[in-house]
Amino acid sequence: MPKRRDIVAIILIVLPWTLLITVWHQSAITPLLSTRKGKSGLRGDIVEVVRTEYVYSRPPPWSDVLPSIHVITPTYSRPVQKAELTRLANTLLHVPNLHWILVEDSQRTTTSVVRLLQETGLNYTHLNVETPRNYKVRGDTRDPRIPRGTIQRNLALRWLRETFSINSSQSGIVYFADDDNTYSLELFDEMRSTKKVSVWPVAFVGGLRYESPKVNKLGKVYGWKTVFDPRRPFAIDMAGFAVNLRLILSKPQAYFKLRGVKGGYQESSLLKELVTLSDLEPKAANCTKVLVWHTRTEKPVLVNEGKKGFTDSNVEI
């Protein structure tokens, strides 16, 4: 009899406390959940405001809170250059806190690019470095062994390291954007939350509709869905990843390898100095959405120009 009574007594004591603790635990979490939802909802609102309300204010006003995106674009002179840079600029004009680092493959900065950059009103840095002749692509052949744009991208990385100190609180993301690809605005939203290196699918590379990282149920990258050499350490295109600026600054030796790089291994030559596979953050709905396309522009057929050039060479194209 006393035993039962004791048991009842113990239950009566313990039960309310366990309930109390559970409820308290719950209430501690709910505000956490609601603020998280609130944050993303708010963020969604901010993005809406910037896009629709400020359509004609280009570029959008600088925000103190959003991490900057440093877009590194190597470019070289050819007939479609101005067109490519124009439409890329038209895209970048919608991205808040964007810093465009344009690196020309030339001995000195060309006036047409200088003018273009000034007219866009974008926040930019204009650099140039000439690729030595023996590295340049010969004629039309797209020799994959000669990495194009490497020296220019490395110069941009060096500029970032010289300009930003690792101690500054400025948050930033680094993205390598070639001038002929197509980027959706959603892509820039996705990459802004990069902590180390984030990855996503890219369309029209590797002879496929798209190449993408393989993501498991836990949201971790464990492989690459490609046909072309999926055993590369990072079987991803230049347009398929972004790096946190802090990581770039903390590993000052990490650059794209110039010599002895097999075709398709250029991205790996940088990324293996920065992260391991398990550190990668998959974006674009766990790498199920295509937000960037590796488009290539046809080389215009200029047959009617003839040897002497039919059109006035003073007119800039």
Added chain:
Amino acid sequence: MATRMKLKLKTVFVLYFMVSLMGLIYALMQLGQRCDCTEHNMPKDRTISRLRGELHRFQEQLRKSEATKQPQKQPAKPTIFVITPTYARLVQKAELTRLSQTFLNVPQLHWIVVEDSPHKTPLVTDLLVKSGLTHTHLHMPTAKDRKLQEGDPSWLKPRGVEQRNEGLRWLREDRRAQPGGDNQQGVVYFADDDNTYSLQIFEEMRSTERVSVWPVGLVGGMKYERPVVEGGKVVRFHTGWRPSRPFPMDMAGFAVSLKLILANQEACFDGDAPMGFLESSLLQGLVTMDELEPKADNCSKVLVWHTRTEKPKMKREEALQAQGLGSDRAVEV
């Protein structure tokens, strides 16, 4: 002694139980309300409050600018109606995406997208909705005998004729219901989905009275084609291919005022016209060469380029599909 102790114990228990119950009720009431004192959320909270502050600032700025804009709003900018024919292929979404990003920078622009398809596709529908642009989504399939087949060179048959004509038809019908009748302000421009447009060209064409013209880069086998201007008037055309055409220009090199389109209800593109005469087939009925208005600094600047996008190589994709291992079709590209 024992009973007294028992009694004491009983009261202790009861008190204990009451206190716990009260605590429980208190906690339950706390659940319903938001808790302000979450120490572990400080950085997030700070970010949120900063974002909220910025949002407030932007909203105020917008309200201020709207307030000052009101009195000045009377002479509204003429709307540019851009007619873009499009058809399904691998690069379609990419082309329309970057085109929409250019247009998003241009005020008072109405995008009329006409699909070469028997019905509207979800890809284009979603893209247009997400673009944030003022748009109209139409569709008009090309007749089978007029359609380019696989392997046909692109110049074999005229492309986009039915679609552009459908755009014109819709525009005329839509504008008939608007106030102002045939005197409405507006400009009509035919923009193909793979060309590249600078933002300046749209400002240049806004002042079109009848038909305005300008140079187009990377077309006709040359760096650029353009009208030659003397004394502010177009006297001839600088082109490397068939200069004897009435209007040897590319589709991207001219814009027509809305008034002219509405005043000539029958004017449209002729699909039976010989190669390169498509533009002329429309313009012939609308204007003469000396009536053309030269833009872009008397046709000396290139503000639009006839770029073409390469067809992506799909060898590996095709090989995989033959094995039944093709990429996930549910992922839209």
